[in-house]
Amino acid sequence: MEITGIFKYLYELLQSTGLPQVLVDIIALASAAVMIFGVLAVIALFLVWWERKVSAHIQQRFGPMRTGWHGWRQTIADAVKLLQKEDITPSTVDRPVFFWAPVIAFVAAFMVYVTIPFGDGLIVSDLNIGILFIIAITTFTIISLLMAGWGSNNKYALLGGMRSAAQVVSYEVPMVVSVLAVIVFAGSLSMVDIVQSQAKIYKWYFFRLPFGPIAFFTYIIAATAETNRTPFDLPEAEQELVAGFNVEYSGMKFAMFFLAEFVNMFTVSAIGATLFFGGWQGPLLPSWVWFLVKTFALVFVLMWFRWTYPRLRVDQLMEFSWKFLLPVSFANLILAGWMKYSGWFNW
């Protein structure tokens, strides 16, 4: 049976208990939320392991090998260890701000999954403002960064928090504009509509020359910066800032930042796969397999970046966004508009 069939069956089972419709919806959505939380935790654990393996093999090492087959149990052990770690709250911090920062970081990463299409029909709620909602929610990350940086009462955290916020703010605009170029073509903000408008491989927005690749490359660069990954990982530059905004965090609070980071990495790849590579569409295999294959391929590209490019300097980083990416993405948006109007590649 298809996965959607199972969900439909469970939903009908819930309805047949005779509860009021609102309550049925709330229970169904709450269980969906818990399930997605579980899926995200597994994905994050897998990504941590995978990142270690990819890094190791790029550097001609093996990475974790001792715990299970190619060390697959390593991250599970790490997670259990983090759960048992003492949670130290320094006496000088601003307690409420310090406490809520990791919560906001994770919730902002988590809420996006309301409208990410995992497969054909595998979407919690197909919001008609889909991609706009995703962009709006991910922006909340900035607040958590500033809260963590300021609330920690630590110099490294302050510098790291300020840098992260400035970076995320700067790369937000090129990212939004490159997404807009796709929306001009799709004519809808709903993630499902965007996927359905690229039913065949030649319809993928990546292959609509010349606007598609330009939009994708500005998107992937901005997304790398948004998730604070190398070569844009200045906020966490270990050599100068120790760990950046999360230097004072330990135990589960640190784990939440860590989890949010990997979930965000998966999110930007999922959006990239949905907007430019046809989302769940593909032959033979079930739709969710295609979605995961495309998303993990993009995640791999992000990891590949990490071991290919050296870290940028902070002024280069800011100037690259405002003086290069932003004008390019705006020019690309106008180009996309013109292509749509003239009917070029508009099948």
Place this chain on the structure above:
Amino acid sequence: MEQYLAVLIFLFAGIGLVLFTFFFSRLIRPANPYKAKNQNYECAEKPIGDSWIKFNNRFYIFALIFVVFDVEAVFLFPWAVAFGRLGLYALIEMIIFIVILIFGLFYAWKRGVLKWV
């Protein structure tokens, strides 16, 4: 509005799940705070002064420009969705709009505001 029930549920479920994880870890983790452990981290030195100082806030200018362009994006979203039905008129309108904003960006650039040092 029914679509948006999911957003509300996910907000509360997200907060709830994180707080539950904190609670669960509290049950199994040790807790042994003392004065030296609760000091702020400053490379094993005693922290010098407070971190809540007047900070060289270069961030402020970038935040201002960000707000300008983000508000612009708010205008661009409905345009992008309806573009297929509006045609050439909308395209020219939007080019004018974007050019005005790009002009503002170049003004900021020439004033040296976009330097981060």
